[in-house]
Amino acid sequence: xxxxxxxxxxxxxxxxxxxxxxxxxxxxxxxxxxxxxxxxxxxxxxxxxxxxxxxxxxxxxxxxxxxxxxxxxxxxxxxxxxxxxxxxxxxxxxxxxxxxxxxxxxxxxxxxxxxxxxxxxxxxxxxxxxxxxxxxxxxxxxxxxxxxxxxxxxxxxxxxxxxxxxxxxxxxxxxxxxxxxxxxxxxxxxxxxxxxxxxxxxxxxxxxxxxxxxxxxxxxxxxxxxxxxxxxxxxxxxxxxxxxxxxxxxxxxxxxxxxxxxxxxxxxxxxxxxxxxxxxxxxxxxxxxxxxxxxxxxxxxxxxxxxxxxxxxxxxxxxxxxxxxxxxxxxxxxxxxxxxxxxxxxxxxxxxxxxxxxxxxxxxxxxxxxxxxxxxxxxxxxxxxxxxxxxxxxxxxxxxxxxxxxxxxxxxxxxxxxxxxxxxxxxxxxxx
Numbered sequence: 001x002x003x004x005x006x007x008x009x010x011x012x013x014x015x016x017x018x019x020x021x022x023x024x025x026x027x028x029x030x031x032x033x034x035x036x037x038x039x040x041x042x043x044x045x046x047x048x049x050x051x052x053x054x055x056x057x058x059x060x061x062x063x064x065x066x067x068x069x070x071x072x073x074x075x076x077x078x079x080x081x082x083x084x085x086x087x088x089x090x091x092x093x094x095x096x097x098x099x100x101x102x103x104x105x106x107x108x109x110x111x112x113x114x115x116x117x118x119x120x121x122x123x124x125x126x127x128x129x130x131x132x133x134x135x136x137x138x139x140x141x142x143x144x145x146x147x148x149x150x151x152x153x154x155x156x157x158x159x160x161x162x163x164x165x166x167x168x169x170x171x172x173x174x175x176x177x178x179x180x181x182x183x184x185x186x187x188x189x190x191x192x193x194x195x196x197x198x199x200x201x202x203x204x205x206x207x208x209x210x211x212x213x214x215x216x217x218x219x220x221x222x223x224x225x226x227x228x229x230x231x232x233x234x235x236x237x238x239x240x241x242x243x244x245x246x247x248x249x250x251x252x253x254x255x256x257x258x259x260x261x262x263x264x265x266x267x268x269x270x271x272x273x274x275x276x277x278x279x280x281x282x283x284x285x286x287x288x289x290x291x292x293x294x295x296x297x298x299x300x301x302x303x304x305x306x307x308x309x310x311x312x313x314x315x316x317x318x319x320x321x322x323x324x325x326x327x328x329x330x331x332x333x334x335x336x337x338x339x340x341x342x343x344x345x346x347x348x349x350x351x352x353x354x355x356x357x358x359x360x361x362x363x364x365x366x367x368x369x370x371x372x373x374x375x376x377x378x379x380x381x382x383x384x385x386x387x388x389x390x391x392x393x394x395x396x397x398x399x400x401x402x403x404x405x406x407x408x409x410x411x412x413x414x415x416x417x418x419x420x421x422x423x424x425x426x427x428x429x430x431x432x
Contacts, residue, residue: 025134026416028163032060032409035072038389041080046087046363046378048356055085057385060409065379078389078404086394087363087378088142088386088407089341090159092296092370093250093276096144096335097126097133097160111150115206116213118178119238120155122148126167132336134416137162139339140388140402142412143172145370147179147250152210154179156238157250159370163412173372177274178242179250183207185257207261214269217243247371248272250296255305256280263287274369279305282317285324294327294369299337300344312351318361319352329366346395358395385409 036057043051043065056064064070100107109125126146136144142162148155156175164170183206187199194202213235220236221243223229241247253262254277263284266273275281277298281288288295297317304313321328330345332338341362349358367377376386386407392399405412 025129025131026163026413028128028165028169029407029410029412032057032385032411035063035070035075036385036406036409036411037068037075037077038080038085039068039077041083041085041389043085043379044087044356044359044394045380046360047380048360050356055379055387057406057409060385062379062381062383062385062387065381080389082391083403084390084392084394085379086140086359086388086390088376088388088405089140089362090143090145090329090366090370090372090377091136091141091331091338091341092145092329092366093147093298093331094144094333094335094338095147095149096136096162096338097128097130097146098122098148099335100127100130100132102334110148112148112155113150115151115209116153116235117148117151117155118153118213118217118236118242119234120148121158121175122146122155123158123160123167123171123174126158126160126170128164128166128170130335131417133162134414135336135418136339137405137412138402138414138416138419139342139400140390140394140405141338141341142386142388142405142407143372143376144338145176149181152181152183152206153213154181156247159372161407163407163410172375173370175238175241175247176371177248177250178239179252179276180210180262182251182253182258182262185261186255210265214239242271245272248274250274250276252276254279254298256283259284263291263293266293267291279314279317281326281328282313282320285320285326288321288326289324292327294329295321296329296331296366296369297321298331299333300330300348301340315347315351318348318358322353322357327365327369328361329369330361342394342400343397346393346397349395355395 038055053066054068056068095110098110112120143159145157145159147157157177159173160170161172183203185203187196189196217236217239221240242249249271251262251273253259259280273293275293276296278295281295300314302314332341345358345362349355364377367373376384388402389404391401391403394400
C-alpha cells in the first residue's frame, strides 16, 4: 500500500513539474524606443471610418493617421501594403487570468465566499503567467475587463493589459465598476430541484439582501460625510464611488424578469448601470435608450432564451440594439473563448449590423462603456498606440491572420503554446 501511494505521489509530482515547465509565456515587450511608421495600410479607425494611409507611433502614442508628414533621423518603417490596421480589441466581462483550468479548483481564483463582497478586487488575483492569455492576445485582444464571480455583489472589475509582468504592471483601469448578479426569477417545477415555494423564498431573500446592502452603503456614506462614522467597513467603502456616480454597477441579468427587476432596482437607487448578458434586452429597447443604459452582450453564438424565439435571434440582437439607438458592445464567455471575439462581431455584421459598427462593438464602444475611451478603442492622434495589423479581414475567420500587435507602442510577441505545438508537429519528418 505504501509503495502504491509513493508511486502515485511521484507520478503526480512529475505531472506537476511538467505543468510548471510548460507554463512559459512570451516575455512582455520592452518600451517603444524609436518612432514606428506603418505604411500603406487600410486603416479602420474603430469609429466607422476606413482610409488608406499610414500610422505614426511615437512615444507609445498615436501621433499621426493618414499621411505621415514628420521625418526622423532614426525610425522603423513597416510596409503594410495589402494589410489592415485595427484598434486593439477589448474583451469585457471575462475571467481571463483568473481561471486557468476550469475543472481544477486550485486554478480558479474568481469568487469569494459570501453573498455581499463589493470590496473584492479581481485585479489582485490576475495571473499574468496564464497560458491561456497568449492564445487570446494572438487573435488581436490586447485589453480585458476581468470580472469577479459568485454571490450577489461579487466585487470590482478592472481593465488589464494582456502583455505585462505582474498585476500591478497590467492594471490599465483599476476597480472601474461593481458587479451585481441578479437572482434567478424563473421558477420551475423540477422533481430533481427544490419546490417552487422554496425557489421563490430564496429569490425574495436574495432581493432583500441586495436592498439592505444598498441602504447600508448609503447610511455608511452619510455617516462618513457627517463625521459620525465609528468604524471603517471595507464593503461600504467600496460602494461609495458607485453611490457618488464615479463608477457604474455592472448588473448581470439575462431573462425578461431579471432585467425588469434590475431596472426597477436601479431606478429606485439611482446608480449608473450597465446591463451585462442581456439575452432578452430586445424586450426593453425603448427603456434602455431613454435611460442611457448600455449593454454588454454575452456570446451571441448561443441559442435563444425561449423556445418560441427565432433560433437566430442572438445573431440579430446586436443589430436590433443598434437600430434602436441602444449603446452596446460584445463579449465572449469564460477565458479561452475570448479569442473568438472578432468572429462574434463578424456574425453580427452578417446579421444586419453595419460592418464598421460591428468593429466598434469590440473596440471603441467597449472602451466607452468601460470608461477608457479617452485613452484607447480607436485609432486617433493622442490615444495610446494600441493597434493590430491583420493580413486579412479581422472579422472573417477564413482570412483573419493577426501578424503584428502594438500596445502603447510596444511591439508584442504573439507566440503561444498552441503555435509552438503546431510548428513542432508541422515540421515532423515523415515516417517518424
